Amino acid sequence: MLKGKLVNLRAIERKDLEEIMKWVNDQEVTKYLAAFLYPVSREEEEKFLERAMSRNDTEKNLVMETKEGVYLGQISLHKIDWKNSNAELGIVIGNKEYWGKGYGTEAIKILLQHAFNQMNLYKIYLQVFEFNQRGIRCYEKCGFTKEGKLRKNHFYKAKYYDVILMGILKDEFEKTNK
Ligand SMILES: CC(C)(COP(=O)(O)OP(=O)(O)OC[C@H]1O[C@@H](n2cnc3c(N)ncnc32)[C@H](O)[C@@H]1OP(=O)(O)O)[C@@H](O)C(=O)NCCC(=O)NCCS
Incomplete structure (x- = not known):
């Protein structure tokens, strides 16, 4: 388990299915995520869980929970590229009551610390x-900077929106989190 002051990051388990089902069909949550276009069934999520629980060199999905063990959501590294030492970060706090209270910022900092100092990655x-x-x-607070944007690359409720690209290097993380 990766431990912080407000949150811990732990391995995903079969028991998390109930909590995951609570947010995967909540459009106020999924409107911020790229992968949710259709309603999600329990069977689909069971398959996701099986994949997430199995060993995988290029994807890692962890559960964020409070110090009391309350499920908050998931944080993940995708497309882990061991040659170029980078990976893509994904995060979702499924329970909206926990938004804006610093959990996301701390969870990301814990994962960045792990990515840079244990996994030997150089960029997230x-x-x-x-x-x-x-x-x-939240990403700016963690030290990410805007690197550019994909213009009008996301279609949502009949409108196109820009997709902002952000990144952080190991040395930048060390400077902002001394
Ligand atoms: C994005 C997310 C992970 C951030 O985690 P969080 O715990 O809510 O974020 P934090 O509380 O650590 O930081 C949020 C910051 O944004 C600020 N904020 C909140 N609402 C805001 C708004 N509408 N506009 C601007 N800033 C806002 C907060 O005040 C806080 O900044 P501060 O500490 O300077 O006051 C979480 O909100 C979430 O899971 N949202 C839904 C799914 C999602 O968006 N995933 C990411 C997809 S890229």
Whole structure:
């Protein structure tokens, strides 16, 4: 388990299915995520869990929970590229009551610390929709900078939105988190 002051990051387990099912069909949560276009069934999530629980060199999905063990959501590294030493960050706090209370910032910092100092990665990057100001602010607090944007690359409720590209290098993380 990776431990912080507010949150811990732990391996995903079969018991997490109930909590995951609570948010995967909540459009106020999934509007910020790229992968959710259709309603999600329990069977689909069971398959996701099986994949997430199995050993995989290029994807790692962890559960964020409070110090009391309350499930908050998931944080993940995708496309782990061992040659170029980078990976893409994904995060979701499924329970909206826990938004804006610092959990996301701490969880990301814990994962960055692990990625840079245990996994020997050099860069973590992410994509965020331009309307996700909470996400952008959270990433900036962690030390991410904007690297560019994919213009009008995301279609949502009959409108196109920019997708912001953000990244952080190991030395930048060390400077901002001394
Ligand atoms: C994005 C997410 C992980 C951030 O985690 P969090 O715990 O809510 O974020 P934090 O509380 O650590 O930081 C959020 C910051 O944004 C600010 N904020 C909140 N709402 C905001 C808004 N509408 N506009 C601008 N800033 C906002 C908060 O005040 C806080 O900044 P501060 O500490 O300077 O006051 C979480 O909100 C989430 O899972 N959202 C839904 C899914 C999602 O967006 N995933 C990311 C996809 S790229």
